[in-house]
Amino acid sequence: MKKKLPIFLLVDRSGSMYGDKIDVVNSSISNFINSLKKVKIYDIFLSIISFSTEAEIILDFKLLSEIKYSPLIADGKTKFSEAIKLMREMFSDLALENSLYPEVILISDGTPTDFNDWRYEVNELIKLDISKGANFNAVFIGDDDGATFINKFLENVNKTHKNKVFLASDIMYIKDFFNNLEIKIKEV
Numbered sequence: 001m002k003k004k005l006p007i008f009l010l011v012d013r014s015g016s017m018y019g020d021k022i023d024v025v026n027s028s029i030s031n032f033i034n035s036l037k038k039v040k041i042y043d044i045f046l047s048i049i050s051f052s053t054e055a056e057i058i059l060d061f062k063l064l065s066e067i068k069y070s071p072l073i074a075d076g077k078t079k080f081s082e083a084i085k086l087m088r089e090m091f092s093d094l095a096l097e098n099s100l101y102p103e104v105i106l107i108s109d110g111t112p113t114d115f116n117d118w119r120y121e122v123n124e125l126i127k128l129d130i131s132k133g134a135n136f137n138a139v140f141i142g143d144d145d146g147a148t149f150i151n152k153f154l155e156n157v158n159k160t161h162k163n164k165v166f167l168a169s170d171i172m173y174i175k176d177f178f179n180n181l182e183i184k185i186k187e188v
Contacts, residue, residue: 028175
């Protein structure tokens with residue numbers, strides 16, 4: 001029996017992501033899914049939670065081989081706390097039996113509009129045992145100056161890991177992040 005590898009994508013689809021940003025994110029996610037379908041050593045399960053004015057579960061822990069990705073549309077505000085709350089609820093239901101710890105990838109281009117609320121949700125998330133082994137990553141679309149929120153998020157969730165924010169000052173670098181993650185997953 002193959003081990004399960006859960007992957008969670010938290011994707012900002014607020015209005016600031018409109019245009020090239022969301023187009024490149026959609027393309028990168030689609031390519032990532034198609035490429036990982038070739039991985040035979042794990043049963044990869046993907047969850048996608050998008051957030052804008054509201055957070056929404058786009059894919060609910062679905063086997064990668066069964067996924068046909070539908071592009072996200074950018075609009076609205078950036079309610080990050082709701083996305084963390086949804087992920088926390090999904091983590092609570094996730095059984096680690098025959099499973100690796102989850103890979104979590106946050107993709108965003110800025111500070112949430114619910115700036116203070118997300119910290120509470122992150123504190124609740126890291127109380128879960130599964131969070132202690134999860135690998136949290138982040139892609140920031142922009143330059144160093146705007147990455148403060150993403151750095152704070154990683155500092156809060158990565159008490160034992162010191163992951164860095166992947167800066168995609170050019171949106172085409174998003175593809176590089178997914179290519180690197182794909183290589184890492186294939187090597188685990």
